[in-house]
Amino acid sequence: MIQTNPGITDSHAILPNGSGAAALLAAGIGCFALALLAIAGDTSPSAKSLLIFYRPTGPLSGVTTVAVFVWLVAWAVLDQRWKKRTVALGRVSAVALALLGLSLLLTFPPIADLF
Amino acid sequence: MEFTARGLWTLIHGMGFGALYLLACSGALVELTRHYRRDAHAPISRGDDIFLTVYLVAMAALAWATVLTGTYIIYPWYRAVAPLGTASLAAFPQLLLKSNAATAAWHSIGMEWKEHVGWLAPIATTMAAAIQIRYGRQLKNHPQLRAAVVSFVLAAFFAAGIAGFFGAMLDKHAPVEGGSLIRLSQGESQ
Numbered sequence: 001m002i003q004t005n006p007g008i009t010d011s012h013a014i015l016p017n018g019s020g021a022a023a024l025l026a027a028g029i030g031c032f033a034l035a036l037l038a039i040a041g042d043t044s045p046s047a048k049s050l051l052i053f054y055r056p057t058g059p060l061s062g063v064t065t066v067a068v069f070v071w072l073v074a075w076a077v078l079d080q081r082w083k084k085r086t087v088a089l090g091r092v093s094a095v096a097l098a099l100l101g102l103s104l105l106l107t108f109p110p111i112a113d114l115f
Numbered sequence: 116m117e118f119t120a121r122g123l124w125t126l127i128h129g130m131g132f133g134a135l136y137l138l139a140c141s142g143a144l145v146e147l148t149r150h151y152r153r154d155a156h157a158p159i160s161r162g163d164d165i166f167l168t169v170y171l172v173a174m175a176a177l178a179w180a181t182v183l184t185g186t187y188i189i190y191p192w193y194r195a196v197a198p199l200g201t202a203s204l205a206a207f208p209q210l211l212l213k214s215n216a217a218t219a220a221w222h223s224i225g226m227e228w229k230e231h232v233g234w235l236a237p238i239a240t241t242m243a244a245a246i247q248i249r250y251g252r253q254l255k256n257h258p259q260l261r262a263a264v265v266s267f268v269l270a271a272f273f274a275a276g277i278a279g280f281f282g283a284m285l286d287k288h289a290p291v292e293g294g295s296l297i298r299l300s301q302g303e304s305q
Contacts, residue, residue, distance in 0.1 A: 014253060014256050014257075015249070015250060015253050017257055017259075017260055019246075019249050020246045020249065020250060020257065020260040020264075021260070023242045023245050023246050023249075024242065024246075024260070024263050024264075024267070026242070027238050027239055027241075027242035027267060030238045031235045031238055031239070034231060034234055034235065034238075035231070038231045054187070056187075056190075056191030057186055057187055057190055057191055057194075058194060060186055060190065060230055060231075061186070061187075063231070064182070064186060064234050067234065067238075068238070071238055089257075089259045089260060089263075090259055093259060093260070093262070093263035093266075096263065096267075097263065097266055097267075100235070100239070100266075100267065100270050101270075103235055104232065104235070104270065104273070104274065107228060107231040107232045107235075108228055108232075109223060109224050109227040109228055110224070112227075
């Protein structure tokens with residue numbers, strides 16, 4: 001998936017796409033984590049109680065906080081690895097968009113209730 | 116003309132941050148698809164570039180403000196538990212909706228979807244803003260990246276639209292009301 005990019009020193013040269021790919025894939029991972037955590041909070045009583053970070057908001061506080069944390073960590077790690085590289089963006093964006101599409105579907109209660 | 120403090124917060128959340136975010140989505144989509152296409156004839160000026168950067172950062176801020184006010188200010192009022200012996204459920208929207216079979220689905224589908232799907236918008240929009248900050252005018256040289264960013268902004272628009280639609284419908288059937296009364300003007304009764 002990853003191709004190395006020749007070193008670019010000219011500030012007007014085309015930037016490698018790795019940094020953008022990292023942001024894209026991390027966003028897909030963060031959205032998907034949110035959907036999975038929402039399902040876990042709904043289906044498992046122990047997960048539900050673990051996800052209560054702020055009692056007035058209930059498990060939604062933990063679902064969203066953990067998802068944001070997963071997103072930011074994934075972004076930092078991927079960016080660190082890819083920022084100076086040119087990656088196969090078609091495959092990365094296909095995976096990111098698939099994760100985003102799944103997140104939209106899995107947050108829909110009639111689908112989430114199947115689990 | 117008066118409203119309650121909780122009603123004011125729902126206005127700030129929905130009509131303020133949320134509606135502004137939804138309006139802004141169309142502008143971002145037009146800008147990204149028209150000016151930043153590789154085959155677009157007009158060059159992107161430094162001013163255009165700064166404009167889109169500020170625009171996307173403002174959109175991300177609006178998206179975060181919407182979900183944070185919704186989750187941490189309004190949602191606790193929505194899901195509050197009524198004390199034993201409460202005669203009226205008007206101050207407990209979730210219980211009010213669930214108490215009637217005709218309105219229960221507004222909670223079980225509407226709120227259950229809205230509370231999660233809305234959070235996809237700030238994640239997607241922050242990513243779009245970060246890519247614009249990093250690449251700026253160079254986004255024109257990365258058509259696949261630009262197409263993916265447009266797709267994420269479109270999905271964020273859809274997610275925010277779902278959240279906005281259900282927010283409006285929930286407020287219609289079981290408004291979040293209470294707290295101190297804010298009076299704007301005093302009319303004459305006839």
